[in-house]
Amino acid sequence: MxxxxxxxxxxxxxxxxxxxxxxxxxxxxxxxxxxGLALFYAGMVRKKNILGTMAQVxxxxxxxxxLWWALGYNLAFAPGSxxxxxxxxxxxxxxxxxxxxxxxxxxxxxPTVPEAVFAMFQLSFAVITPALIVGAFAxxxxxxxxxxxxxxxxxxxxxxxxxxxxxxEGWLARRGALDFAGGTVVHLNAGVAGLVAARWMGPRAGYxxxxxxxxxxxxxxxxxxxxxxxxxxxxxxxxxxxxxRAAMAMLATQLAAAAGALSWMLVExxxxxxxxxxxxxxGAVAGLVAVTPASGFVGPGAATCIGAVAGLACYWGATGLKxxxxxxxxxxxxxxxxxxxxxxxxxxxVLADPLVGGVSGSLAEQLxxxxxxxxFSGLGTLLILVLVTGLLGLRxxxxxxxLGLDLAQHGERVE
Amino acid sequence: MLDSEKMAxxxxxxxxxxxxxxxxxxxxxxxxxxxxxxxxxALALRSEHTELHDWxxxxxxxxxxxxxxxxxxxxxxxxxxxxxxxxxxVGGLR
Numbered sequence: 001m002x003x004x005x006x007x008x009x010x011x012x013x014x015x016x017x018x019x020x021x022x023x024x025x026x027x028x029x030x031x032x033x034x035x036g037l038a039l040f041y042a043g044m045v046r047k048k049n050i051l052g053t054m055a056q057v058x059x060x061x062x063x064x065x066x067l068w069w070a071l072g073y074n075l076a077f078a079p080g081s082x083x084x085x086x087x088x089x090x091x092x093x094x095x096x097x098x099x100x101x102x103x104x105x106x107x108x109x110x111p112t113v114p115e116a117v118f119a120m121f122q123l124s125f126a127v128i129t130p131a132l133i134v135g136a137f138a139x140x141x142x143x144x145x146x147x148x149x150x151x152x153x154x155x156x157x158x159x160x161x162x163x164x165x166x167x168x169e170g171w172l173a174r175r176g177a178l179d180f181a182g183g184t185v186v187h188l189n190a191g192v193a194g195l196v197a198a199r200w201m202g203p204r205a206g207y208x209x210x211x212x213x214x215x216x217x218x219x220x221x222x223x224x225x226x227x228x229x230x231x232x233x234x235x236x237x238x239x240x241x242x243x244x245r246a247a248m249a250m251l252a253t254q255l256a257a258a259a260g261a262l263s264w265m266l267v268e269x270x271x272x273x274x275x276x277x278x279x280x281x282x283g284a285v286a287g288l289v290a291v292t293p294a295s296g297f298v299g300p301g302a303a304t305c306i307g308a309v310a311g312l313a314c315y316w317g318a319t320g321l322k323x324x325x326x327x328x329x330x331x332x333x334x335x336x337x338x339x340x341x342x343x344x345x346x347x348x349x350v351l352a353d354p355l356v357g358g359v360s361g362s363l364a365e366q367l368x369x370x371x372x373x374x375x376f377s378g379l380g381t382l383l384i385l386v387l388v389t390g391l392l393g394l395r396x397x398x399x400x401x402x403l404g405l406d407l408a409q410h411g412e413r414v415e
Numbered sequence: 416m417l418d419s420e421k422m423a424x425x426x427x428x429x430x431x432x433x434x435x436x437x438x439x440x441x442x443x444x445x446x447x448x449x450x451x452x453x454x455x456x457a458l459a460l461r462s463e464h465t466e467l468h469d470w471x472x473x474x475x476x477x478x479x480x481x482x483x484x485x486x487x488x489x490x491x492x493x494x495x496x497x498x499x500x501x502x503x504x505v506g507g508l509r
Contacts, residue, residue, distance in 0.1 A: 044508055206463050206464070206465075207506065209465050209505065210463045210464070210465055210468075210505065211502055211503070211504040212463075212504050213504050214504065214508065276509075278508065278509060279509065315509070318507070318508070318509040319509055322507055323506070330508075331508065332507075332508060402435075
């Protein structure tokens with residue numbers, strides 16, 4: 001049986017190939033947030049909110065990094081119960097290198113790379129997940145409230161869910177729920193949290209009555225490109241090694257992104273008579289989101305199928321479902337990440353190939369993981385929102401919203 | 416339309432611009448000077464406030480009414496991919 005206990009091992013046990021790949025993959029995932037996601041979101045908000053939105057993404061990355069070191073890594077990946085890690089890795093206490101005795105700590109989930117690399121790789125996931133939520137309440141949250149919300153959410157929602165699904169002791173992992181790189185932990189989780197936050201905060205002034213025109217979709221395309229490339233590290237890095245499974249995950253990622261972009265383009269071209277830049281970018285991201293939980297479990301054909309289905313489903317999520325929900329999820333975090341994560345998680349249960357990942361999928365277990373994620377993330381996010389609202393208030397004033405986040409919250413603006 | 420009616424509409428636009436954007440306009444000059452009026456109407460139409468859109472459109476109609484077009488000259492416009500790009504962003508991005 002796999003043990004979750006970190007341990008000191010001789011440095012000769014470390015694979016330099018695996019370590020080099022995981023260092024690269026970690027950098028790629030960080031690139032997804034900084035500047036990938038920052039650009040992706042900045043292009044979709046109005047000009048007066050570009051800097052404010054980018055500041056929110058950057059501040060999230062900084063805050064979550066420190067919190068991950070202090071507590072998050074411990075809660076998610078230290079050995080403990082089926083629900084949470086114990087206190088053995090607070091302040092990353094177990095992450096060590098002993099040069100004198102040629103020893104280094106490793107984690108059970110990646111025994112051929114130093115634990116520092118594993119912890120850093122997981123940190124980059126912990127960073128991007130709450131950063132995704134920023135898009136749901138774009139253009140209207142106070143910066144101070146954002147820091148409180150993101151900090152609490154990272155510790156109270158992300159870390160426990162990561163433990164349940166990814167730690168060998170996690171109760172969903174033990175039941176057989178499959179989530180290779182974060183379909184439930186990252187994308188469905190962020191999507192649901194974004195929807196709840198957008199609903200709680202209410203719509204932006206003018207939403208539904210005047211056009212809220214994106215500032216510059218060229219930024220969004222650049223951001224989507226960085227996300228696409230960075231996603232190779234996100235998914236292929238989740239193999240924890242430079243091996244055949246990582247290679248298959250990378251191929252699956254590319255094909256799903258391409259299929260997602262094409263299927264979104266086709267449906268948009270048919271319905272709206274125009275294949276938009278935003279649609280192509282969104283379709284690629286939809287395919288990437290949906291293949292995330294499946295990438296280490298499926299072959300190229302299944303990955304292409306997942307991407308194509310995700311492009312259609314997320315198009316509906318960002319248009320028809322959005323209208324039905326009547327919620328100003330500003331940049332469609334739920335429509336793309338929530339719906340894409342849900343589709344990917346369920347299809348992983350259907351399409352997982354034992355020859356690729358060594359395990360078969362179970363639709364029932366995937367469905368359970370999806371329901372648990374929605375319930376935990378939804379209720380937990382709501383409680384945090386209530387708390388932060390009571391502490392200092394979430395929304396900027398009407399006048400500040402009119403002025404824009406850039407000037408109202410940061411005293412700067414794009415000329 | 417009487418000048419007093421045009422003046423009334425211009426006054427509404429003046430008040431809305433002052434309230435929404437702190438912009439002060441000259442009501443009488445709005446009615447008398449077409450160039451000035453076009454500038455202010457364009458400014459109001461660029462705003463995000465529907466109230467400003469409404470008053471700007473009313474003033475434009477009052478000051479610059481469209482000449483009647485003979486029926487035979489009316490043609491269906493050629494189909495465009497997007498006649499008014501901004502409208503697609505009402506209530507959603509995608």
